[in-house]
Amino acid sequence: MKINDKGHLEIGGCDTISLAQRFGTPLYVMDDTQIRDACRRYVSAIRQYGNGMVLYAGKAFTNIAMCKLIQQEGLGLDVVSGGELYTAMKAEFPPERIYMHGNNKSYEELRMAVEYGIERVVIDSFHEVELLEQLARNYDKNIGVSVRVKPGIDAHTHHYIKTGQQDSKFGFGIEDGQIYRIIEYILTQPHLELKGLHCHIGSQIFETDPYIETAQIMLELMWDINDTHGLNMDEIDFGGGFGIRYVEEDNPLAPEDYIDALTDGIKAYCDNNARQYPRILIEPGRSIAGPAGITLYMVGAIKHIPDVRTYVSVDGGMADNPRPALYQAKYSAMIANKADKPAECTVSIAGKCCESGDMLIWDIDLPKVEAGDILAVFDTGAYNYSMASNYNRLPIPAVVLVKDGRAELMVSRQSYDDLISHDCIPSWL
Numbered sequence: 001m002k003i004n005d006k007g008h009l010e011i012g013g014c015d016t017i018s019l020a021q022r023f024g025t026p027l028y029v030m031d032d033t034q035i036r037d038a039c040r041r042y043v044s045a046i047r048q049y050g051n052g053m054v055l056y057a058g059k060a061f062t063n064i065a066m067c068k069l070i071q072q073e074g075l076g077l078d079v080v081s082g083g084e085l086y087t088a089m090k091a092e093f094p095p096e097r098i099y100m101h102g103n104n105k106s107y108e109e110l111r112m113a114v115e116y117g118i119e120r121v122v123i124d125s126f127h128e129v130e131l132l133e134q135l136a137r138n139y140d141k142n143i144g145v146s147v148r149v150k151p152g153i154d155a156h157t158h159h160y161i162k163t164g165q166q167d168s169k170f171g172f173g174i175e176d177g178q179i180y181r182i183i184e185y186i187l188t189q190p191h192l193e194l195k196g197l198h199c200h201i202g203s204q205i206f207e208t209d210p211y212i213e214t215a216q217i218m219l220e221l222m223w224d225i226n227d228t229h230g231l232n233m234d235e236i237d238f239g240g241g242f243g244i245r246y247v248e249e250d251n252p253l254a255p256e257d258y259i260d261a262l263t264d265g266i267k268a269y270c271d272n273n274a275r276q277y278p279r280i281l282i283e284p285g286r287s288i289a290g291p292a293g294i295t296l297y298m299v300g301a302i303k304h305i306p307d308v309r310t311y312v313s314v315d316g317g318m319a320d321n322p323r324p325a326l327y328q329a330k331y332s333a334m335i336a337n338k339a340d341k342p343a344e345c346t347v348s349i350a351g352k353c354c355e356s357g358d359m360l361i362w363d364i365d366l367p368k369v370e371a372g373d374i375l376a377v378f379d380t381g382a383y384n385y386s387m388a389s390n391y392n393r394l395p396i397p398a399v400v401l402v403k404d405g406r407a408e409l410m411v412s413r414q415s416y417d418d419l420i421s422h423d424c425i426p427s428w429l
């Protein structure tokens with residue numbers, strides 16, 4: 001991103017004001033180069049380790065074009081629902097690079113997975129084992145599975161986005177022995193092939209220690225299970241969670257710093273225990289899509305409440321970005337058409353939904369703000385479009401991909417007709 005000679009913010013060689021005029025607002029803009037750069041850094045860090053794969057966590061931001069881009073960069077894909085899998089199938093994403101998660105996969109979702117022949121189903125319940133074995137038998141196929149583990153790590157992040165601790169709906173505990181029971185159960189199923197273990201300790205994590213601690217726990221567990229049952233599982237999936245900078249006080253590490261610390265930790269622990277290095281997987285989502293995206297809004301009503309604050313309302317809000325309302329997430333922003341102007345006021349950015357909690361940013365310093373200005377909110381590439389809703393019947397904005405001065409749609413804007421296209425009228429009305 002840079003500021004051009006008109007004083008406008010530019011992304012991927014495109015003037016954001018021209019993008020707003022051409023595609024309308026609110027508008028999600030994704031930078032092709034930045035997505036690819038993050039992919040390459042993870043791929044190269046895993047290549048250095050020697051035996052592993054990077055799976056992009058599709059939940060962060062998925063559509064057909066994104067699947068194609070991810071595939072071009074040589075990553076695999078982690079999907080968590082029939083909808084994400086369907087998108088991957090329509091993008092012709094290679095099934096042998098797809099892993100499927102989820103704490104409550106339905107029969108139909110598992111059926112799609114089996115029929116498409118995906119590489120791995122990550123088992124998250126006893127119920128799922130029954131469904132999957134039944135499906136595999138019907139399709140006369142063997143299915144590669146791994147098992148989601150709760151490593152008991154309490155990562156320092158928002159309560160709603162941490163997942164590795166004992167009290168979590170995801171996975172099987174070690175301390176309570178559940179993991180050993182599910183493993184025994186899987187081993188009695190003729191069509192399920194146990195390949196490895198999976199974990200994910202949370203999201204927006206800034207430290208490497210939780211990953212290193214997790215690695216030791218997962219290695220011990222895998223060796224223990226292998227020794228007990230005479231198995232040779234060798235795959236550990238460490239999930240994602242690598243943090244990004246939304247605001248200045250966030251201090252994330254570079255992709256290679258997270259991965260190098262993790263892989264150094266793995267190697268040292270294996271060496272100390274005279275064991276072979278495992279094949280590893282990682283599942284970054286936010287750190288691939290997040291920093292590559294911005295959202296453009298048009299400023300509308302401005303309400304100055306003397307001695308209290310100034311509310312600057314924009315034409316989107318919690319429907320296109322629910323993160324501030326859900327997690328008190330913080331964002332940075334600028335007036336894209338005044339990118340070269342100094343800050344001169346402190347304002348709060350309000351969304352247009354009928355909720356007092358629909359605030360995108362509290363207390364941000366900006367140049368003089370006027371109706372018609374274009375506000376660019378940064379780092380909105382992950383968990384914004386993918387978590388968008390039609391609350392207040394707001395159409396979901398378009399997503400544009402930019403690269404070297406070119407801008408093309410990845411997802412078109414919903415129309416009002418799209419909004420009513422599923423409405424039905426019961427006969428007695």
Ligand SMILES: Cc1ncc(COP(=O)(O)O)c(C=O)c1O
Binds near residue numbers: 240241287382
């Ligand atoms: C199982 C799993 N893998 C990967 C991710 C991606 O996490 P992040 O976007 O923080 O990298 C998540 C989400 O937190 C997840 O639940």
Ligand SMILES: N[C@@H](CCCC[NH3+])C(=O)O
Binds near residue numbers: 059161323382383
């Ligand atoms: N959706 C969350 C992260 C959790 C992702 C899935 N485990 C966010 O916006 O930060």
